[in-house]
Every structure is written in C-alpha cells, then in structure tokens.
Amino acid sequence: MHKRKLTGLLLIVTMVMFCASLKAQKPERIEPPSWWIGFQEPKVQLLVYGKDISTLKPSITYPGVSLERVILVENPNYLFLDLSISPEAKPGKVEIAFKKGTKTISKGSIDLKEREKGSAQREGFNQSDAIYLIMPDRFANAITDNDAVAGMREGLNRQDPYGRHGGDLEGIRQHLDYVQSLGFTSIWLNPVLENDQPESSYHGYAITDFYKVDPRFGRNEDYKKFVDDCRSRGIKVIMDMVFNHCGSMHWWMNDLPEKDWINVFPEYTPSNYRLSTVADPYAAKADIELTTRGWFATAMPDLNLQNELMKNYMIQNSIWWIEYSGLQGIRMDTYPYPDKHGMADWILRLKKEYPDFSVVGETWITQASKLVYWQKDFPNKDGYNSHLEYLMDFPMADALTRAFNEGEGWDTGLQRLYDVLADDHLYRYPLNMVVFAENHDMGRMAHFYGGDLRKMKMAAAFVATVRGIPQWYYGSELLMEGDGAKSHGAIRQDFPGGWPGDQINAFTKEGRTDSQNEMVNYLSALFQYRKASKVLHEGNTLHFVPLNEVYVYFRYLGDEAVMVMMNNNDSHDRMVDMSRFEEILKNYGSGTEVVTGQKYNLDTITVPAKSALIIELHK
Template identity: 45%
Template sequence: MKRLLYLLAFVMSFSSVGQIERIEPPFWWSDMNLPELQIMFYGENIADFNVTGAEPVIINNVRRTENSNYLFVTINSADLKAGNYTFSFNKDGKKSFQQQYEIKKREDGSAERQGFDASDAMYLIMPDRFANGNPNNDSHPDMQEKANRGEQGGRHGGDLQGVIDHLDYLQDLGITALWSTPLLADDDENYSYHTYAQSDVYKIDPRYGTNEDYRRLADEMHKRDMKLIMDYVTNHWGAEHWMIKDLPTYDWINQFPGYENSNYRMTTQYDPHRSGRDFKYCVDGWFTRTMPDLNQGNPLVQNYLVQNAIWWIEYAGLDGFRVDTYSYNDKEGIAKWTKAIMDEYPNFNIVGEVWMHDQAQISYWQKDSEIGAIQSYNSHLPSVMDFTLHDAIGVMFNENESSWDRGMIKAYENFVNDFLYPDINNLLVFAENHDTNRLNEIYDGDLAKYKMAMSLILTTRGIPQLYYGSEIGMRGDKGKGDGDIRRDFPGGWKNDKNNAFTAEGRNETQEEFHSFTKKLLNFRKNNEVLHFGKLLQFLPVDNVYVYFRYNENDRVMVVINNSLETQQLDLSRYTEGLKTHVSGTDIISEKTIELKDKLSVEGQTSMIIKLK
C-alpha cells in the first residue's frame, strides 16, 4: 500500500492534473516572426507557483494579476525548434508538477500566404442557415441552446459539414472566397446562432463541428483554389465566455463599473469637438448587455487577441479576416492588432466593418489614409467596406426618373470620391449582408433590378461580396426580425421540398436568378481587367450609367439603363472609352454588338460588352 501511494505521488508530481485547467494558446509554431510567445496558464491559485523552463526555454517575464487563477508566462520563442518543452511549477521550494508545451513545425510558405483581393468574388454565409450536413450535432450537451428550426431566432442546425458538402456548388457558381459569420463557440442561452457573443475563442462551436472540421473546410477550399475568410471579433466577447466569468484583471473589459451600452456614434473617434463622455461611451460601451467590451488598451488583452488571431491563421490555413465592428474598438489598440497580423503575413488581407455613410469617414480607417494622417492615425487595415455604395444600391433602382441627385447619379457620385481612398481595389463592394435588408426584398423580387445591381457589383472596382441565397432570389425583411433576412437556404436540410443547390431542384424563378449570377461571376473570374483594370466613368444621361474597365490588353464597357424606356446612346460621347473599338460581345445576351453610331439599350437592363 505504501509503495502504491508513493508511485501515485510521484506521478502527480509530474502532472498538471488538478492544477492547470487551460493553456492558451494550446500550442504554437516554430519560425514565427513574433520573437516572444505569452502562454496563459489557468487553474485554481496557479499564480501561487513559481515557474521555470527547462533548457532551451528562456522565460522573459512572468506576469501575475489580481486573480490568482492566471499566470502569464512570456518566453523567447524565436529560436525554439519544433518539439515538446517542459515547464516546472514549484511552490515553497518544492517541485509540484511539470507541464509539457508543444511547438509545432510551421508549414512551408506560411508567412507568404496570399490573402483575398480584387481577383476574388466573396460569398457570405450564415452557417447555421446554409446547410445541415451532420444532424447529429444540431444540439450539444455542453451548450445551453438546443436546435429549434421552427423558431426564427433559434438554431436551425447548419454546420461545417454542410458547407463542405456544397463547395462544388459555390465553385460552379464562380465564387472564389468564402466569408462565414463566426464559427467559434457561443454559449448564450438564446439567439446564439449568429455566434458574435463568443464563449471560447480557441474552439469551434460543437454545433458547427470541430476545430479539425474547420481545418478540413480550408483544405477542401484550397483544393478548389478558393479562399477561406474568418469573421474575427476583437471588440467584444460574450457574457458566457469562461474568462468573463473569472476575469484575469478588472480592466480586461471596459467597465463603468459594470455594464453601459455603446452609443454607437463611431464619428466620436475623430470628431475634434467631441465630448470625452460621448467618446468613452462609443469606444468603451458594450455592444449589447450580453457582449462585454474588451479593453484593447490592456497589454494582456492586446497580446491575447494578437496571438489568438495568428493561431487561427496558422492552424486553419486562413486566407483573410473580416473584422466585426472594427471602428468600435480602441483605435490605437486595433491598429496595433492589425499591424501585428500584417507584419506576420505581409500578403494577408483584412477587411474591417466600418459601417458609416460618408466616404471620408470610411477612408479614415483604411491603411495609409491621408484623412487619418491629419490626426496622425494609421489603422494598418488593408480593406474597408464600401457602405456608401451599398446605401446607393438600396434606393437608386427605384428611382426611374433621374434628377440632379436621383437615379444612377448616385453610383457615379460614389466613385467620384474614390480619391479619398489609398487603395480603391481593396474596397469590399456589396448590395447586402447579414445585417441589412435583403436586396430582393427591397426590390420586391424584381429580377431586372437584381440584374442591374449585380452588373454593377461584379464589374466595378473592388472586391465583390454576395450574400447567400441572393443568387436564387431569396428575400427577407429586416423589419420582421434578423431571422427573416437569415432564412435557411432551400435544400440545405434533408427533407426540404425545394433543393436550390441543384439545377433540377430550382424552380423557374430561382433558375433565372441563378443562371444570370453564374454567368456574370464566371465572366469576372476569367477576366483580369475586371479585377485590377482602371475605371473610366461618364456622367449618367437619361438615367443611363456608362463606364469602362480597361488595361493595356482589354476593355469592357458596362451600360446600365435604369430608366423605364429604351434609350438610344450617342456613342460619339464615349469615344474616350471605346477608342478604336467598333464592336463587342454582350456577355449577358451573348450577342455581337455593333458600336459605331448609336447603341439601343432597353429599359431596366444592363449590358456588359467585352470589346473586340
């Protein structure tokens, strides 16, 4: 008996059982550009222990906080090769236990990975509403909210396997990049399907699948030459996050003390006349009561978020981030976070959600902005979202009678302000997303107006983004609740009567939307002039907007007639764009178009003419 007890004590002395409950990051990689790695050890009163690293580990710093359940250990990771390294935890001068930490071999070329750019067409999905590939994970014993497809705001069961199962559909459509709303664990009691209130940022929500499934999604996409974009949330976590329930430091989150809601007035970030109170309530206020606001001004928080983001890029093989509520963050903190990611991956891309309605205010947030430089600010953010174009698209196709400020002039004036942006090719252009009214709801399912909107989105400068289901005419009214603009994709569930993922399963209307979208997407995919070509636009006349995309080798003429009547265009007005070209092929009708004197364009139609 004594021998058994001795052996048990010996084993326990080299084990972390009962002492360390979590280690984050759970592992790391060799040959990273970051010279240091900060490992967070979490367990009951773990800070009471002294920690040492076995050769060749060099500990640069050990940080204790007011919460003794945390120990932040910073090591020199620059020269550590792949392998397992030992940390010893000692108390009262006696060795208490040891903990292994793994450094993995980094994949060749990881630092040089190419992010999404203007050659891509991005597809946005709400994974819970896209396709249910594994009904066995619809609910999970460790997560509070269970599946209820009959509830608009409930979990419906879409998952990672459902996305993987339909990658061929997306590839055939002409999509090259996928942005999924967040997939990390969200343990809110209700309304958790949107997953923006995360409860564990190192774990895929088990109702979507596993971390391995997420990596498998990236691998399957890369086989198809497609890119995966993670929706990353730096501004807030969920109230159910395990660290929020046991804060490492009081100022890990912004407190007033406790909860105060954001005023959502992002303009206070640069308003020279702002009040300090208004600024604080924008930046430090919580997005909602269930989403505590992270304090990026705390170096521990800042470092945690940087390492977590890099960990996911490296682990899952990501090609980009879309950062939620980018302009609500502490602007200096988010700039440091963004720069750290881009320093590690110089060819990566990050697009920030800057939901504003003025080009100067949006451009402030793009990397190297001269507007930001006025206040000595540089976000280092490569890409921003063109919300002003979105605003215009949502109204102008109902303005059939043009005037000084109505109709297609709205599109023209949007691009007039491109001089404000440092990189117009790195703007995300879109007609709708998961937070806005559905385009096909705004225009009452009008296919003609959808075609005009998509003709613009898929041929102008920037990176086009489509919202799932628009290509089959899906509708949704935000006034009826967010769930209505996030309906299930028909055919994503086993017993769906209508399977719009297949040609034979689509009804006539769905097929009309789909065939048009597929034709445009694949034309864009194969024509570099629409990716990085220059933009030449002409003032709209009679509500007809004409512009050209061109480079040294190719020219494409786009004509959008938003009036109800057929219009006769005098082509001499467009000589600057046509040059010597006298004919071309309209890729929509597939007809040869003569471009000599006049061009007849039917009402409420668009033409995309590849010049010969």
Template identity: 40%
Template sequence: MNLKRILISACLIVWIAFAQGQSIQRAEPLHWWVGMHNPELQIILYGTDIGDCEVKLPKAGMELKRVHRVENKNYLFLDVAIQGDAQAGIYPIELYKGGRKVLSRDYILKDRDRSLVKAQGVNAADLIYLIMPDRFANGDPSNDSVKGMRETAVNRDSMYYRHGGDIQGIINNLDYLEDLGVTALWMTPVLTNDMPKASYHGYANTENYQIDPRFGTVDTYRELGKELHKRKMKLIHDVVPNHVGLHHWTVLDRPSSDWLHESETFTQTTYKDQTMFDPYGTRADKDFMEKGWFVETMPDMNHQNEKVQKYITQSHIWWIEEAGVDGFRIDTYPYNDLTFMGKWKEAIRSEYPRFTFFGETWVQSVANQAYFLGGQKVGQQIDTKLEGVTDFQLTYAIGDALNQEKGGAERLYHTVSGDYLYPNPMANVIFLDNHDKDRFFSTVGEHLEKYKSAFSWLLTYRGIPQMYYGAEILMKNFSRPDGLVRDDFKGGFPGDEVNKFTAAGRTDKENEMFNHVRTLAQYRKRSRALQHGKMTHYVPQNDVYVYFRYEEDERVMVIMNCSDEEREVGLARFTEGTAGAKTVRNILTGESSALPERVSLHGRQTVVLELR
C-alpha cells in the same frame, strides 16, 4: 515524533492538499510553432489558486522571460521566448510552491505545416460568398445539439433557434460555389458561442481557440480550408476583436478589473462613429462610443490592456497558422481602439506579408468610411494600417440608383467620385446585402430586371464583390427582425422538399437569376479588366450611367439604364472609353457585332459589353 518530523509531515500534508485541490485547467494558446517571425509568446495559465506559484520551464528552447501576476489568483501570464534552435516537441511548464513542484503542464511546440496553403490575401480578383453556417447546409446531423451547452434546442421553424447547419454542410456544397464562380468564402464566426440565446450567429464567442462543436471541430475547419484551396478558392475568417460573449471564460472569471471596459452601471456604446474624428468632440463622447458595450450580452474588451492585446492578436495568428486562413473580415471595426488595431495588423503582417483585412464600417458617409482606413489620407491622427472596408455607401447608392424614379444614376456617380479619399478603393468590399441588411431582391421590390442590373453592377465595378448566400436564387425578406434575412438555403437540410442547389429544384425565375450571376462571375474570373483594371465613368445623362473597366488590351463597357423607360444611348460621346474598338460582345447573351452607333436598353436594364 520530534518537531522536525512534525513540521515535515505538516508540510507534506499541505503540499498534498495543494496538489489535490489544484490543476492547470487551461493553457492558451493551445499550442504554438517553432520558426515564427516573432519569437515572443504570451501563455495564459488558468487554474484554481495558482497565482502564487513559481514557474519554471526546464527544457531548453523555450525561455521564461517574465511572470505576470494579476488580481485573480487563478491566472498566471507567462512571457516566453522561443529560441531560434528550438525543436518541435513537448515543453513542460512546472509550478512550484515552497520550493517543491506541485503542478506541471505539457506545452506543445509544433513544426509549421509548410504544405498548408495559407495567408494568400483577398483582392479585387475575388468574388466573396458570405454564408451564415447554421442556415446553409447540414452535413452532420449528429452535432445539431450538443449536451452540456447552454443552448441545445434545434428548431428550424424559429428564426432565433439553431437550425443545424455546419461546416461539413458547406464542404459538401463547394462544387456548387465553384460552379457559380465564387473564389472566396466568408462565414460568420464559427468559434464556440456558448450563449443561452441566438447563439447561431456566432458574434458573441465564448472561446478563442475552439470551433463551436455544433459546427464541427478544428479538423473540420482545417479540412474546409484545404478543400477550398484545392479549388483555388480562399478562406476568410470573421474576427471580433471588439467584444466577446457574456459567458466567455475570461468574463466568467475575470483576470483583472481592467480586462473589460466596465463601469458601475451598464454602459452601452452610443454607436456614434463621428465622435472618433469630430474635431469639436469631447473625450467623454469618444469613450462612450469606443468603450461602451455593443449590447448587454457582448462585453467590451479593454484594448488598452497589453495582456488583452496579446490574447487577441495571438488567437488570430493561431487560426491563420492552424487552419490556413487567407484573410480577415473585422466585425464592428469603428468600435475598436484604433491604435491597437494598427499594432494588431502590423503583428499579423510581420508573420504573413500577403495577408489582407477588411473592416466592417457601417457608417453614413464616404468620409466616415475613409477615416477608419490606413494611410492618414484624410488627416487621421492614427494610422490604422487597414486597407479595405465594407463599402456601405455604394450599397446605399446602388439601391437608390435602381429604386428612385429620377436621379438614382447621379447618386451612384456622386458616391464613387469620392474615391479620392481612399488609399486604395480597389481594396474596398462592395455588396448588395448581408446578414444584417434587407435582402436586395426585396429592396428592389422583387423586380427581376432591377435585381439583374444590381448584379451586373456588383460584378463589374471597382473593388472586391461580395454576395450573400442565396442571393443568386432570389432569396428575399426584410431585416426587421434580422432573423428574416437568415433563412435556410433549401436543399441543404434533411427533409427539405426542394433542392435549390440543383437546376431541377429551382423555379424558372430562380434559374434565370442563377445563370445571370454565374455568367458574369465566370467571365469575371477570366477578365483582367474586371479584376484589376482601371475605371473610367461618365456623368449620367437621362438617368443612364456608363462606365468602363480596362487594361491595355482589354476593355469592358457597362451601360446602366436607371430609368423605368426605354433609352436609346448614342455611343459617340464615349470615344475616350471605347478607345477605337471595332467590335463588341454582349457578355450576357454571347452575341457579337460591329461597334454600334446606338444601344437600346429597356427600363432598368444593364448591358455589359466586351470591346474588341
């Protein structure tokens, strides 16, 4: 055999060995669409030692603009442009070594599903219902435990193990939510969370393009969106751009040393949101806040890395287009790089102009909340473009209003008077409790009248109301530890002795509360004043707080007695609000009468009156 043949044979052996030892294990996003507003796409290829390969896209319609090679030879980042005349179909991605093709991966471009309702946005006309899917209803027991995942145990007697709730269980109970008056559904994250402990809550995702198989599939999630839209309801997707789970695939094999925020030793965030706007603060303190890990199991993503930015942004656009998502709730919003969040929001809005966002801002003042919103109304150096936040300040205020012996009404009045700091107060999400806070029924000492007043306030005040699953049936407990406020909705799981989804399964008090919420929520669906109307309120007197929601031809008057004592409230003081009304209808009782001179309220009662 001559030297030439020996060399050719040696090369063939190398090429065969190369091909046998390699594969393209991942390509993300999983697929994309033709006809998007932004034609540019970053495709991540992942496979053993592919980083030195040359890349070709042989089919016209998807043009390779640039290949980014990173420290880790298992990655290639491709910048591609989808041509305006590109057709849906298969587009091969070919890898070459020494001029010879060694690997290929088919990439799919799809036509956009124009029949799929999506990106409607969530606004003050909506009532959001927050569900922790693992704890609401089990519609498919076959997926309770999935072999090969790090956590397989299912134990409903433990607050930390999985209980088996899933997306199908929610689909099965949408009629219940519709009857209650809910118009938008927000679930805690449903992406794969392959963590060894407490994976049920979803906030440490390990995949960006998968539904956790214990919750269902992408098809199940898509079906949920369709079923909601049939009922004229909306789907809110909980996104976590700040961090991922410790077992996320890009953490287990990092693309580069700057993929995450890391230091030589574990550095946790200080949780001090003030450092982000403190005029006297240090750069170091800001970095500890924004770049520190939320907890040890949640690595902090490096938002200064453009590849990370694209990876996060594209994955969120993917879910809108794939599943018909209408809005995003943004987890741990103050911990994100705010410059990136402004770019992120603009990228999504360029594709979906009506899409809306609200960020979790668990902070300690109205001014702190306002800082994280867009518009630079309070002198921010960065415009985050964000329109709404979770209004923790009003949550604190309504608790004080109903629990303090004196002065609670003043606290509520004082807090909402700071609305001038917000670009659009109506875009803020108001709530009584959520998956991290004490159940409000426990907050008010299981005092039914206080609790009913709280819901009367929630469903008539400015902003977007959000309620936590089971609040309508008096679910209770304190959040120390947080698993106590994440109990199962009884009747949603096989073997439950009672079914709280039905009137027959609820106690008299539970039905009283359910009907209170339902009456107000269903009225709210018909009331333009409560959905989009302006608000006027009066300085509280004798612990009584009065406010009005109104449009030109519709007015609602709300009288809150924040005292334990009975109050007689004369209406002569409120002529600016009553605006010549002649009759009133009590929304909760249905009774109508001439506009009275005085209204009597027993301790902690709230009255909701439609003025005519």
C-alpha cells in the same frame, strides 16, 4: 474524545486539505494551446488559468525555449508567461512545471510546431476574388448528431428564426461545388467559434471560447479540413473575427484576470454607435468613450484593448487561427469600436508575419469623408494610421439599396452610384473596397427591390464590374426576401435542400423555380467571366454622368476594356448614341455582351428597360 484520536483526526483532515489544495493548484487552461517555430516575433505570451496558480513558480526546461517573464495580475488564478522560441528549437511538447519551492505541484504543456512551408508568403484575397458570404447555421446540415450538444445552453429549434437550425461546416464543405459553379473564389463564413449562450447564439458573434470551434458546427479539426479542401479547389477562406466583444457566458467572465479586462460601468451602458466621434476633431471625450467603451449588447461584454495583456491575447489568437487552419483572409467585425491604436498594432503584427495577408474591416459608415479615416495611409489630422488596407464599401451599399428604386435626379437613381465612385479621390486604395448590396445585417435585395428580378440583375452586374472586390450574400441568387430592419432572423434563412428531409433542393436546377434559375444562371455567367478578367480585377475606371437614367462606365487596362451600360428606366428601352464616349471608344470597333454573347457595333446601342449590358470591347 481521546487526545491521541483527536490528534490523528486533525492530521488526516490537514493532509486531505493539503492534498486538495495541491490538486487545485494546476492549470485548467493554457492559451494558446500550441505555437510555432519561425515567426518573426519569437515570443509568445501564455495565459495560464487555475485555482491559485499564481502561488506556484513556473519553469521550463526545453531546448530552444526560455521563460523570459512571469506576469502576476490582480486575480491569483491567472499567470501570464512570456516565452522566447529560438529558430533552432525543435517541434515537440513543451512542458511547464509549476513548483512550490523545489517540489513540482502540477504540470501543463503546449505543442511546439513547425510552420507550414510557405506560410509567411501566403496570398490573401485581392481584386481577383469574388466573395460568397455564408451564415454557417443556415446553409446546410450534414451531421445531425451535433445539432444539439449535451451540456451546451442552447439546443435545436429550427422553427425559431433566432434559434439554432443545425447548419455545420461539413454541410458547407459538401456544397463547395455549388459555390464554385457560381464563380466565387472566396468564402466568408460568419463566426464559427463557440457561442455557448442561452439563446440566439446561432450568428456566432457572442464568442465564449476563442480557441474552440462551436461543437454544433464541428471540431477545430473539421474547420481545418474545410479550409484545406477549399484551398485545394483554389477557394480562399476568410474568417470572421471579433475583437470588440465576447459572449456574456465566456469562461473568463465569472473570474476576470483584471478589473479592466473588459470595459466596466456601474450599470449596463450601451455604445452610442456614433462612429463619427472617433475621427471628429471636435468630439467630446465622453462621446468617444461611449462609442468605443460602451457595450454592443447586454450579452456582449466590451473587450478592453487598452489592457496590454488583453490586446496581446487577441492578437495571438488571430495568428493562431491563421497558422493552424491555413486562412487567407480575415473579416474583422465592428472594426472601429475597439481601441483604434490596439487595432493598428494588430494589423502591424499580422503584416510582420504574413506580409501579403488580407484583412477587411467592417466599418459601417455610409459617408466616404468619414470612412477614409479607417483606411491605411490616409493623412488624418490626428496622425492616426489604421494600417488597414481593405474596407467594406458601406457608402456604395447604401447607394445600391436606393438607386434602382428611384428616377433621375441630381442625387437620385443612378446618380447615386456615380457620386459614390466620384468620392474615390478620397481613398488611398479605392481598388481595395469590398463592394456589396447586402449582407447578414441588412435587408435582402429581393426585399428592398420589391422582388424585381431585373433590379437584382442590375445590382449583380454593378457589383461584379465596378472597382473593388465583390461580395454576395448566400441565398440571394434564390431571390430570398427579408427586412433586416425588422428581423435579423428573417434575412438569415435556411438554404432549401441543405437539411435532410427538405422537400425542395435549391442546390440543383430541378429544385429551383424558373425565376431562381434565371438569377442563378445570370450570376454564374457574370462571376465566371469576372474570374478570368484582369481588366475587371485591376483596370482603371472611366464613367460618364448618367443621362435619361442611363449610366455608362468603362473598366480599362492596356488594350483591354469592358463597357457597362445601365438603363434604370422602368418601362422604356433607351437607344444610346455612342459618339458621346468617343474618348475611349475611338480605340475599339465592336463588342460582345459577356452574358448573352450578343455582338454589338459601336454606333448606337439599345439598352432594354431596367437592365445592364456588359460589353467586352474589341479593336
């Protein structure tokens, strides 16, 4: 080939390669995509991802925003940028120039916004609330066009208990009247963020993008609309978040920023799931490491909150969702499994920005002596303070699965409920326990109560009247069954009537059986009453040791009092001599049962077999 032609060809190839390299050196992702003026912490840390992006020098020229630090990591495809935002900054698009020398190679940006008025003062969920738990994929399908999304790994298969069934945010939004009719004031949705996994991704706990709602549920804008509509109705929304793990198909898994971004082992190593090791003063370090660093499942890589960049990424993500969508609560999945110090840092950061915001931790520990380690201000021997105010009351849930199936004993039947309450001396904040009989991981009540409607009504009565914040699992008012120990899919059923073409619509009275309507009506009466009962929200508790399987307890506040009487005998009504409760009843002369409206004097009261009476007391 002629030398001049060869030189020209080489020049063209070089120019093409140079242009390709310039094209590659651009940010593919900047997270978070937006931030706000006016936070107590004026800094935000951006994760920037792009091919060889670290070879470029970022710069910002935006009034009130300064680039304070550029952090390089092991992987040249990442940059972490610390921005400081002045209170005087104005909303707008903050452009970031990525330069080589003086030449700008590429640009990126984030949106800078004003905070919603009153955002810092928002009220979280509290004892005045009752929580309705919904699995979004299984509640209602309003938009069938998003049931399967092109390019996503898993499509629709409603016949598979572990498949995608098509429920979405709009379906839930369209049935808010139903939720309100039951008396619930808060909604907890299982995670709604993208789970682009090849199978069994319907539950939401294998997140593949922490800044994106799963398109099969809707868009980010749809989630915000859902929260806005709930807030306009006086319903608080609790977002289910996961700091312990992500999905194996998360976008960063093929190109991690740093080797210790996740907890890595030579081969797959699961957690030992022994949460007692974290608080155990005698625990071997190897056991603690396995508990907190082992993976939850093969499809869920374990996130390393000891990595400061990772910890800050997750903390900022939670703040982003609170501010973006207007949340009033967070339920944190697998709370004790990540690094406990990182989790405490998270709570402190949230409280700095939202002093009255509420977080409840999933702390699946059924012994109060071990569970109290995780509640704020407990005097732990190691000096650890979680700063977490609200806990899921797993000791009570464990007792509720058994109590109504057993007869009288020193530690069986209703004595189980008494004993769990007797452990409240351990908690710094016993009113901050979220009380439930079941959830999306446990068996359905109708399963472990053998389909006995009487037992289910007793459980509902107890959850609605005992100290703390009640939580109910969607569909149990329809007597849905399912053994969670055998199949999670079996306890995450579709709500009848939530899908186009469903032959039965259980959202309506006409679409329910007599037994279902009996349960729905009872539940509604309970929680509509509770909604306006300050004594059930804030009241003290006085209870009496169960005798003959009759358990009587009182909630009282000032001059107000509610008496709950439970008869756990299977076939015997019990006539109760009320003189035993003189220390509190001396202040009252009569009472009204809150569900039936029946009037009672306070000499003797007959409690029907397998039932509960909830009696508002009168002077």
